[in-house]
Amino acid sequence: MRAYWWEFTVVLYISVLLWGCEAEHRPRTERISGSAGDVLEDDPVGRLKVFVYELPNKYNKKILQKDPRCLNHMFAAEIYMHRFLLSSPVRTLNPEEADWFYTPIYTTCDLTPTGLPLPFKSPRMMRSAIQLISTTWPYWNRTDGADHFFVVPHDFGACFHYQEEKAIERGILPLLQRATLVQTFGQRNHVCLNEGSITIPPYAPPQKMQAHQIPVDTPRSIFVYFRGLFYDVNNDPEGGYYARGARAAVWENFKNNPLFDISTDHPTTYYEDMQRAIFCLCPLGWAPWSPRLVEAVVFGCIPVIIADDIVLPFADAIPWEEIGVFVDEKDVPNLDMILTSISPSVILRKQRLLANPSMKRAMLFPQPAQPGDAFHQILNGLARKLPHDRSVFLKPGQKILNWTAGPVGDMKPW
Numbered sequence: 001m002r003a004y005w006w007e008f009t010v011v012l013y014i015s016v017l018l019w020g021c022e023a024e025h026r027p028r029t030e031r032i033s034g035s036a037g038d039v040l041e042d043d044p045v046g047r048l049k050v051f052v053y054e055l056p057n058k059y060n061k062k063i064l065q066k067d068p069r070c071l072n073h074m075f076a077a078e079i080y081m082h083r084f085l086l087s088s089p090v091r092t093l094n095p096e097e098a099d100w101f102y103t104p105i106y107t108t109c110d111l112t113p114t115g116l117p118l119p120f121k122s123p124r125m126m127r128s129a130i131q132l133i134s135t136t137w138p139y140w141n142r143t144d145g146a147d148h149f150f151v152v153p154h155d156f157g158a159c160f161h162y163q164e165e166k167a168i169e170r171g172i173l174p175l176l177q178r179a180t181l182v183q184t185f186g187q188r189n190h191v192c193l194n195e196g197s198i199t200i201p202p203y204a205p206p207q208k209m210q211a212h213q214i215p216v217d218t219p220r221s222i223f224v225y226f227r228g229l230f231y232d233v234n235n236d237p238e239g240g241y242y243a244r245g246a247r248a249a250v251w252e253n254f255k256n257n258p259l260f261d262i263s264t265d266h267p268t269t270y271y272e273d274m275q276r277a278i279f280c281l282c283p284l285g286w287a288p289w290s291p292r293l294v295e296a297v298v299f300g301c302i303p304v305i306i307a308d309d310i311v312l313p314f315a316d317a318i319p320w321e322e323i324g325v326f327v328d329e330k331d332v333p334n335l336d337m338i339l340t341s342i343s344p345s346v347i348l349r350k351q352r353l354l355a356n357p358s359m360k361r362a363m364l365f366p367q368p369a370q371p372g373d374a375f376h377q378i379l380n381g382l383a384r385k386l387p388h389d390r391s392v393f394l395k396p397g398q399k400i401l402n403w404t405a406g407p408v409g410d411m412k413p414w
């Protein structure tokens with residue numbers, strides 16, 4: 001009886017998708033007009049001017065030379081944003097006319113042999129760079145950093161630790177308290193996300209993703225797809241804490257369910273499989289975000305976001321509620337019922353919205369840059385914060401930041 005019901009559901013969804021492809025009278029993509037979706041096409045040129053500090057190579061280029069793997073890492077936005085700004089028309093060489101100041105520093109490009117970034121030196125490196133800009137130019141002292149932005153793409157942003165409890169204990173580096181942080185980490189009511197930060201997608205390699213594109217009308221014959229870890233086998237064989245238990249719950253409840261194509265194996269057809277799937281699970285891991293969010297949007301697979309209180313990339317421009325499905329962590333055991341009860345018309349609408357190229361562009365950092373890509377969305381986000389409130393400019397001699405706050409280890413020279 002139960003098996004019959006599953007089969008029926010699979011057949012129903014596959015036919016719905018085929019029907020969707022054949023229904024020529026319907027638009028294949030859909031725009032959300034009159035809502036936030038429209039600002040994705042804004043052109044930032046003319047709306048802000050950015051001054052790029054010139055720093056010694058040891059803060060950026062030399063670090064990359066030591067480990068070119070940083071160019072393909074999910075934290076590579078810190079490098080590509082620098083390159084992009086150097087030749088962007090929003091760049092000004094005259095700091096007196098700048099709206100924003102940018103410090104090109106690659107704090108995340110310090111990888112272990114297995115490729116995991118270790119942010120232990122980042123606080124000292126960041127302090128060193130801020131010391132340098134604040135003594136060489138007068139602009140930092142004018143606002144104590146309030147008109148400066150930094151790209152800090154590590155797991156928990158400027159908290160600079162890969163374990164959440166330690167990251168919370170550290171908090172955002174005191175010297176960055178007034179700056180605007182452009183970061184991948186986003187979770188509401190969390191000490192590692194300051195009000196006013198800009199949440200960005202993690203870096204996913206655009207050329208590689210493009211090389212794996214399959215025809216858009218390929219039927220989506222997989223109902224739910226996920227590849228990744230369910231338990232943190234490296235650190236804790238019990239794995240209970242990992243992903244606050246959400247991934248373990250996915251595995252335990254659905255490993256034998258024929259609608260769920262889930263496994264820890266990472267096949268070579270991973271990108272193709274996402275293009276053959278209706279729903280792609282994006283459960284939290286160590287951090288609430290992962291490259292799966294980007295991959296799902298780019299490959300038109302409806303992202304199923306399981307990460308309570310997540311703040312999604314460019315949430316003021318991308319209608320996440322309309323393109324994705326949000327499932328509370330506690331509701332994972334009902335995931336099958338939640339997903340099978342979404343009506344075919346709702347699924348088709350989400351797929352049409354996802355087919356809109358502006359959503360995909362906003363998720364990627366292509367080289368060279370393209371209008372509407374993630375670089376442009378960052379600039380749009382910075383432009384929307386202008387003009388700066390007059391109150392950010394300090395009185396002569398006024399200081400707000402505390403240069404000696406924070407763990408003593410962070411005070412050592414870099």
Ligand SMILES: *[C@@H]1O[C@H](CO)[C@@H](O)[C@H](O)[C@H]1NC(C)=O
Binds near residue numbers: 135137
């Ligand atoms: C900024 O203020 C610090 C003291 O907090 C001072 O050492 C530094 O020289 C000032 N920078 C400039 C450019 O005057």
Ligand SMILES: *[C@@H]1O[C@H](CO)[C@@H](O)[C@H](O)[C@H]1NC(C)=O
Binds near residue numbers: 402403406
């Ligand atoms: C700066 O921070 C240090 C270390 O937490 C603290 O001892 C000191 O009182 C603080 N200074 C000010 C002016 O708040």
